[in-house]
Amino acid sequence: MPGPLKTEAVVLRSLRYGEADRILHLYTPRRGKVGAIAKGVRRARSRFGGRLEPFFRLHLVLYEGRSDLLTVTSAETVAGHPRLRQDAGALDIAARACDAVGRLFDDGEPHRGVYHLLANELALLDAEPAHATRANALAFRLKLLLAAGFSPQLAACASCGAGEHLVGFSGAAGGVVCAGCQAGSFRLDEPAHEFLVTALARPLAEAPEAEPRSLAQAERAILETLEHHANVRLRPVGQATTTLSGSARTPTSSRGSAA
Numbered sequence: 001m002p003g004p005l006k007t008e009a010v011v012l013r014s015l016r017y018g019e020a021d022r023i024l025h026l027y028t029p030r031r032g033k034v035g036a037i038a039k040g041v042r043r044a045r046s047r048f049g050g051r052l053e054p055f056f057r058l059h060l061v062l063y064e065g066r067s068d069l070l071t072v073t074s075a076e077t078v079a080g081h082p083r084l085r086q087d088a089g090a091l092d093i094a095a096r097a098c099d100a101v102g103r104l105f106d107d108g109e110p111h112r113g114v115y116h117l118l119a120n121e122l123a124l125l126d127a128e129p130a131h132a133t134r135a136n137a138l139a140f141r142l143k144l145l146l147a148a149g150f151s152p153q154l155a156a157c158a159s160c161g162a163g164e165h166l167v168g169f170s171g172a173a174g175g176v177v178c179a180g181c182q183a184g185s186f187r188l189d190e191p192a193h194e195f196l197v198t199a200l201a202r203p204l205a206e207a208p209e210a211e212p213r214s215l216a217q218a219e220r221a222i223l224e225t226l227e228h229h230a231n232v233r234l235r236p237v238g239q240a241t242t243t244l245s246g247s248a249r250t251p252t253s254s255r256g257s258a259a
């Protein structure tokens with residue numbers, strides 16, 4: 001059904017295309033991930049200005065024609081997050097958040113919760129770049145799992161239901177496992193388990209802190225859950241990100257790593 005589509009969106013990626021255009025990967029509240037083309041955006045006098053860049057939250061009017069790509073006809077800034085862009089640590093965590101959303105969901109798979117989670121994360125990093133910690137990045141990924149319906153079982157053994165002696169984590173089983181079911185799992189100590197439970201329960205701005213060792217175990221639990229249930233492999237938080245826009249960017253500092 002061709003016609004205009006008015007929507008909010010967060011720009012996940014922005015790629016140069018042709019002489020003056022950009023291809024955008026957007027996340028929207030009602031359509032989920034969509035691809036769009038912005039024509040002439042790289043010309044100096046473009047009416048879009050510089051706002052079709054990663055991390056911008058926008059009001060867009062998109063024209064839906066016969067192509068898979070929608071065409072951007074109007075763009076207004078809801079939040080440009082300028083402070084986030086000036087902090088290497090915040091930029092790194094924001095890039096990972098957009099990358100995770102882009103890879104976890106296929107086109108046309110809407111999750112309103114994901115849109116709000118991503119918007120909250122970007123607003124938080126912009127308001128206070130000191131939130132750009134490994135703990136924050138892991139809390140974001142956990143909440144993303146929850147919003148996508150892949151939340152790990154944390155209250156009882158994912159294999160037998162036992163509520164005690166929870167000593168390991170198994171991505172295949174889907175959560176924590178007890179001493180009797182630990183074959184194929186890795187060790188998850190009490191502080192790491194506590195981190196996972198608390199990070200899911202609290203708002204992003206109040207993500208708990210934990211020792212590097214516990215964060216490493218929590219991270220492994222998140223990565224294995226993603227791999228087993230969503231077939232998505234994300235880079236660990238401590239590793240450098242790839243470039244999100246078409247332009248070269250030097251690897252950012254590893255301020256997000258608690259090590």
Ligand SMILES: [Zn+2]
Nearest residue numbers: 157160178181
């Ligand atoms: Zn068990």
